[in-house]
Amino acid sequence: MKWADVYHAYQVIKAHGIPDENIVVMHYDDIAQHPNNPDKGIVVNRVGGPDVYKGVPKHYIGKEVTPQNFLKVLQGDATLKAQGKKVIESGPNDRVFVYLDDHGADEIVAFPNGDLLHAKDLNQAFKDMNTKKQFNHLVFYLAACEAGSMFAKLLPNDINVYAVSATKPDELGWKANSEWKKYNTWLAVYFAVTWLENSETADLTKESVETQFQYIKERNNFTMDGELHWQHAQEYGDLTIANKAHVSEYMGDKKVQFDAATVAPTGFSLSRDAAINIVRKQIETTDDFAAKQQ
Template sequence: MTLLFRIAPLAALVISVASLAIPEIEGELYALLVAGSDGWWNYRHQADVSHAYHTLINHGVKPDNIIVMMKDDIANHERNPYKGKIFNDPSLTDVYEGVVIDYKDKSVTPSNFLAILQGNETAVKGGNGRVIHSTVNDRIFVYFSDHGGVGTISFPYERLTAKQLNSVLLDMHRKDKFGHLVFYLETCESGSMFHNILKKNINVYAVTAANPDESSYATYCFEDPRLPCLGDEFSVTWMDDSDETDITLETLNEQFDHVRDLVEESHVQRYGNATMSKFPVSWFHGSGKVKKVPKVMNKNRRRSGKWPSRDVELMYLERMKHFGLATAEADDRISEIHKERQRIEAVFENLVDSLVKDQTERSRILEERGGVEDLDCHDDVVTSLDSVCPDISKHDYVLKFMNVLNNLCTKFNDSAKIIKAMRATCSRRRS
């Protein structure tokens, strides 16, 4: 009896501590889903976002609480053999049907994205004007899929930098715009948007497809020779987990572990408030249970046809050529891609040559990848690229070289000097 008497208070204490560690759910759940790319070869980003929309809806998230941004140029693209449909996996289940898109075409911009997050109706331009009106009692889930580079992510016409994003997240916390915010990011070098930048005390938990110095990967590539890659490895993995697992019983930490173990080509990372990993996934993906969902996801599943994100168009065309399916037009495009890449590589090599005299240091600046240290300089030079070097800035491949601008900022801490050298280098290329 004495033993039982001593154990009972201890058990009560454990239960009490657990209940304190995970507060009761309250408020509303809002979601912002963004496909930041355009063009046929980026098909998978809109497929990812369309799938994510249905994942949240199926788990009971209110449609009025979800805002979707995507160019909407894929479903009815002239090259799409399945008009009006988009697929995210080889089952060819249409994920486009039923998706309500709030911001399309030229309204898919960084400024609109940040205004929507902050609930600033007067700042949005285009679209239907919807924003997130959240309070300190509410939760926000943000999912973004597109291309990126060191310290930057892309929209169809502009880029968003790590400084801009993290400044807004910090400001939202200070103004009690959310209780907790979860951000899932699918881009190359996605970890660099948060690594040593995202504050750990502002109730933001971020999961990225890749670490600060590596590519993320497309998947389900060449499943149908008429279609480009259908999804992204990290994205389809977290969505399959939420679709196939009872997420009311799964924590964010458990989902992270499952996804990290299944994603083979990149290193899934997490940043921010680690204590939030104890929260149920359902708090951010919806608390409604999907019918006939197995309690545990198939952890043995592996994705097929995985290609580096920046190489999808080139690898597709080369695969067509390998199987004797390429046209003369495809051969011309392969040649054009290689010329575009050589031109971009030459610009950055010449830029570094103009600023750095030591050959060993030149090589380091061209090759080294990592997180952003000088946020102000990085923001200045990356946002100046479009106006200073418009001939190359429109290409996704240019994002591979954001590490060069980042390294120059770390070395010189002088954005004006770097931008001046960029202008001179790009002007010589055009003359």
């Protein structure tokens, strides 16, 4: 349900006042009408939560969701624009916020269809954008296993880029918000739950980016089966950005009251174990012998 995190992020950013003309969304778009979705056309990101899919743009969907297009969108690629596709046309006075949510491993983020975004390519894009003065500052949030490996020892601290990773370079991420009665899956990744909760409840005009990072860092732990588990958020690049800038400068300054913003996450799983845990749960909850065997 990683796309549900992206949908939720869109709703939060939009509600805080960032206009659609300044937003580009990439998502595979396979959840809302999926055969296993009992509520066709609706996607939720927390148990009992609102529909986060309604109104989400379809700038890049399906086979268009590739690392190549992602980097081109970031860099305002003229060829994509000429094809009628939306790209980020930012300049030297602009602040850019990017949220990427997918599977990861050592120095890679896995896009759909087996495509891989490599750390060296992402960091080179940052360097090129800085040289071309395509932003004043850029803040990048990454939710993935081993997310820190995309920036550690690779992201310079002098190109006006600040990055937050959900995990350390060698650490697996966690899914959260399991829902078995209706959806039979996890509805979110834990990193998304945490930063979106903060963005829904804090006064973003007064909260620094560093304060949000500390919020994420401090809450990235939970108890499961009597044991304390941690997911260690990291920060990289130009750390002065986080101390000087308010979250509202990247996510909007409109104050809004969100529904169910403080519902505590429940039901966790290591991201890489999620598929097998779903099958295990199906075995546990059915009395049909044939179904168990299948």
